[in-house]
Amino acid sequence: MSKKVFEVKDLRYRYRKGNVEAVRGISFDVYEGEIFGLLGPSGAGKSTTQKIMTKLFKEYAGEIVYLGKDLKQYDNQYFETLGVGFELPVHFSKLTGLENMKFFSQLYKERADIETLLDMVGLLDDKDRMVAQYSKGMKMRLNFVRALLNKPKLLFLDEVTNGLDPKNARIIKDAIRRFKEEGGTVFLTTHLMNDVEELCDRVAFIRQGEIVEISTPRDLKIKYGEREVRVEYYNNNQTKEAKFPLDGLGENKEFLALLEEETIETIHSGETTLDQIFIEVTGEKVDA
Amino acid sequence: MHNFLNLFKGEMQRMIKYKILQISFVVTLLWLVIMFLIGADYVGDFVPLFIFMDASMMTVLLVGANLFFEKQENTLKTMLITPSSYYAILASKFIASVYLALQSAILISLFAYILFDVSVNFPLLVLFVVVITFAHTAIGFTFTVFVREFTGLLAFMIFYMFLFAFPSIFYFLGIFGDAFEYILMFSPTHGSLLMIDYAYGVEVSWYLLLIANTYLVMLGIGLIHFVVSPKYVETAVRE
Numbered sequence: 001m002s003k004k005v006f007e008v009k010d011l012r013y014r015y016r017k018g019n020v021e022a023v024r025g026i027s028f029d030v031y032e033g034e035i036f037g038l039l040g041p042s043g044a045g046k047s048t049t050q051k052i053m054t055k056l057f058k059e060y061a062g063e064i065v066y067l068g069k070d071l072k073q074y075d076n077q078y079f080e081t082l083g084v085g086f087e088l089p090v091h092f093s094k095l096t097g098l099e100n101m102k103f104f105s106q107l108y109k110e111r112a113d114i115e116t117l118l119d120m121v122g123l124l125d126d127k128d129r130m131v132a133q134y135s136k137g138m139k140m141r142l143n144f145v146r147a148l149l150n151k152p153k154l155l156f157l158d159e160v161t162n163g164l165d166p167k168n169a170r171i172i173k174d175a176i177r178r179f180k181e182e183g184g185t186v187f188l189t190t191h192l193m194n195d196v197e198e199l200c201d202r203v204a205f206i207r208q209g210e211i212v213e214i215s216t217p218r219d220l221k222i223k224y225g226e227r228e229v230r231v232e233y234y235n236n237n238q239t240k241e242a243k244f245p246l247d248g249l250g251e252n253k254e255f256l257a258l259l260e261e262e263t264i265e266t267i268h269s270g271e272t273t274l275d276q277i278f279i280e281v282t283g284e285k286v287d288a
Numbered sequence: 289m290h291n292f293l294n295l296f297k298g299e300m301q302r303m304i305k306y307k308i309l310q311i312s313f314v315v316t317l318l319w320l321v322i323m324f325l326i327g328a329d330y331v332g333d334f335v336p337l338f339i340f341m342d343a344s345m346m347t348v349l350l351v352g353a354n355l356f357f358e359k360q361e362n363t364l365k366t367m368l369i370t371p372s373s374y375y376a377i378l379a380s381k382f383i384a385s386v387y388l389a390l391q392s393a394i395l396i397s398l399f400a401y402i403l404f405d406v407s408v409n410f411p412l413l414v415l416f417v418v419v420i421t422f423a424h425t426a427i428g429f430t431f432t433v434f435v436r437e438f439t440g441l442l443a444f445m446i447f448y449m450f451l452f453a454f455p456s457i458f459y460f461l462g463i464f465g466d467a468f469e470y471i472l473m474f475s476p477t478h479g480s481l482l483m484i485d486y487a488y489g490v491e492v493s494w495y496l497l498l499i500a501n502t503y504l505v506m507l508g509i510g511l512i513h514f515v516v517s518p519k520y521v522e523t524a525v526r527e
């Protein structure tokens with residue numbers, strides 16, 4: 001087993017003006033070299049958790065151990081190896097994209113090549129335009145570049161694909177995967193099952209400030225996915241649907257008869273309904 | 289130290305990009321126009337008032353607006369996840385603000401000297417403007433950590449002007465009597481006005497001058513230590 005980067009124990013946080021705890025005693029570990037996802041609906045406490053772990057909020061209860069030492073004992077050097085992607089744009093709007101990145105870059109000891117990063121997310125041609133003129137997706141891509149400026153070893157990404165079209169989301173996800181392949185550790189928050197399935201090694205479901213499940217995307221699918229096949233077929237000018245259990249499918253007479261006799265339109269296996277799992281695990285109606 | 293210089297350079301770059309330097313320069317030119325309108329006979333009486341307004345009210349306004357917009361753009365927050373210490377960040381903002389006020393004060397006093405022959409103890413003026421801007425930058429910071437909306441900032445400013453700036457100006461214009469002065473010493477603006485008056489050769493008792501300087505320095509430090517510092521991070525992180 002690889003070593004623990006973070007050990008989070010019974011973490012609690014209450015906003016000064018909030019009437020309930022935003023984070024209510026969550027515990028989890030993040031291992032070196034993994035992509036750990038914190039998944040949950042809006043308002044669950046994902047951003048709050050990230051802000052605590054990036055030392056923006058200091059008055060929390062519970063304990064966070066980073067590389068064997070209490071997070072509270074680290075000074076600003078902590079940020080030299082950390083890349084943080086915020087959920088909202090964080091740039092000077094009257095400066096160009098490149099000017100923004102140059103300004104932030106020089107605050108670190110390690111400096112990645114800015115133009116290479118801008119090129120990677122498709123912003124190189126726009127580097128001399130004012131950020132005020134960027135679209136939301138462009139600003140979010142610039143946020144991602146901002147997170148990588150100091151060649152971090154650990155990446156925090158808050159809803160990193162938020163507001164991106166599929167092509168740009170793909171570019172960012174590929175970059176995250178490459179970051180991991182080069183030995184980096186990623187902590188990401190999202191409400192998109194898709195992100196989790198494509199990227200995360202492990203995922204924690206958070207709901208109303210509490211972690212309800214920690215697992216791998218694969219195990220989740222096996223545990224919650226309905227193990228069945230749904231067949232849509234055409235019969236008497238109508239589309240009809242039938243369901244069959246996955247187990248023993250090859251000997252299922254009804255199923256085989258259907259394949260032989262009817263015009264099949266679609267066949268889906270139940271494990272792919274990850275969105276359903278999300279609603280089931282995090283939704284209010286859960287009684288599992 | 290290295291980071292402080294980079295932070296300061298960034299502040300200056302943004303001062304130009306956000307046109308704050310240009311606005312401040314235009315205001316200086318406006319004072320110049322007003323000097324011409326007043327005419328050579330009386331201009332000497334008013335120059336201290338102009339410099340006072342620039343170093344106090346303009347500073348509060350510019351610092352407040354600047355911080356407010358940074359808060360909106362979430363850049364205060366992203367600064368907090370860099371290795372720069374919070375004190376280096378604050379210091380860079382303070383020095384940029386003092387620089388801006390100094391530039392105006394120097395220009396106004398030079399214009400007055402060259403065009404209207406209004407003489408001034410220049411080193412003393414520079415020193416006092418530094419002290420005044422320091423305190424008023426802290427006041428500007430204090431306003432912004434308390435407000436969420438721009439209208440709130442405006443309300444704070446207007447309140448401040450009525451409470452502190454106008455009484456001093458009335459006093460300066462001779463509308464209030466002398467006894468009023470001791471009450472006015474509680475107002476940071478009044479001490480500022482006295483100091484600049486003094487640099488322009490107006491007689492001011494040494495103890496009032498001492499009180500004014502001490503008060504402004506202590507006020508600046510007190511506000512930073514007890515109000516701005518504890519609330520800065522919260523202000524920066526709040527969306």
Ligand SMILES: Nc1ncnc2c1ncn2[C@@H]1O[C@H](COP(=O)(O)OP(=O)(O)OP(=O)(O)O)[C@@H](O)[C@H]1O
Binds near residue numbers: 017045191
């Ligand atoms: N500044 C604040 N003051 C008071 N309460 C807050 C503040 N910020 C967040 N909260 C509350 O804390 C809870 C968790 O918020 P958080 O931003 O962590 O959610 P999230 O999981 O990131 O949601 P989203 O997916 O919408 O970004 C919410 O109930 C929210 O209302």
Ligand SMILES: [Mg+2]
Binds near residue numbers: 046087158159
């Ligand atoms: Mg969030």
